[in-house]
Amino acid sequence: EAEVAQSPRYKITEKSQAVAFWCDPISGHATLYWYRQILGQGPELLVQFQDESVVDDSQLPKDRFSAERLKGVDSTLKIQPAELGDSAMYLCASSSGGGSRSYNEQFFGPGTRLTVL
Amino acid sequence: GENVEQHPSTLSVQEGDSAVIKCTYSDSASNYFPWYKQELGKRPQLIIDIRSNVGEKKDQRIAVTLNKTAKHFSLHITETQPEDSAVYFCAASGNTPLVFGKGTRLSVIA
Numbered sequence: 001e002a003e004v005a006q007s008p009r010y011k012i013t014e015k016s017q018a019v020a021f022w023c024d025p026i027s028g029h030a031t032l033y034w035y036r037q038i039l040g041q042g043p044e045l046l047v048q049f050q051d052e053s054v055v056d057d058s059q060l061p062k063d064r065f066s067a068e069r070l071k072g073v074d075s076t077l078k079i080q081p082a083e084l085g086d087s088a089m090y091l092c093a094s095s096s097g098g099g100s101r102s103y104n105e106q107f108f109g110p111g112t113r114l115t116v117l
Numbered sequence: 118g119e120n121v122e123q124h125p126s127t128l129s130v131q132e133g134d135s136a137v138i139k140c141t142y143s144d145s146a147s148n149y150f151p152w153y154k155q156e157l158g159k160r161p162q163l164i165i166d167i168r169s170n171v172g173e174k175k176d177q178r179i180a181v182t183l184n185k186t187a188k189h190f191s192l193h194i195t196e197t198q199p200e201d202s203a204v205y206f207c208a209a210s211g212n213t214p215l216v217f218g219k220g221t222r223l224s225v226i227a
Binding site: 004033040041042043044045048055056091105106107108109110111 | 121123151153159160161162163166206208214215216217218219220
């Protein structure tokens with residue numbers, strides 16, 4: 001069964017350093033999402049891509065976070081510089097639906113657990 | 118924007134009993150309501166979803182009900198088993214991408 005892949009699974013970094021996370025969605029899924037999940041809370045959307053275009057990045061802290069999906073397939077989320085409050089699980093998800101009104105199931109990757117010291 | 122409230126935050130039930138988790142949403146335009154189960158250290162997985170054109174959906178021991186007038190929806194798990202222990206998240210979307218509730222930690226006591 002196809003799954004969303006993410007790497008690395010764990011990342012420890014010091015504040016002010018740069019970190020990058022990678023996501024490979026299920027083949028053929030046009031929509032890709034990056035979420036941040038703080039311990040004990042639900043996932044919060046950071047950015048949504050439809051193919052290579054950003055559909056929604058209203059909750060992305062653009063002064064330090066950036067995301068790209070250059071070829072409309074895999075995606076990279078970067079944080080520079082990392083801050084203590086960025087410690088969280090970063091989840092990637094994909095779906096076959098399109099646009100913000102997606103009624104299709106979102107499939108989640110295993111996540112990258114980031115610890116900022 | 119959409120706001121989803123989920124209750125209770127923790128729930129303990131005896132094996133074989135039923136569990137009910139409730140969510141409310143604020144955006145009347147929301148029309149898709151999935152429920153995700155997240156086991157410790159694992160990814161969220163969809164267990165059931167409902168769209169606004171139906172009031173109830175059932176899949177074996179799991180059912181979801183939707184009341185669009187009151188803007189609330191509920192997850193019902195019957196004959197609970199220890200493997201049902203996990204964190205459950207509700208979510209809603211319509212004019213906005215999925216907004217998740219804060220989760221309910223369900224513990225099924227054998």
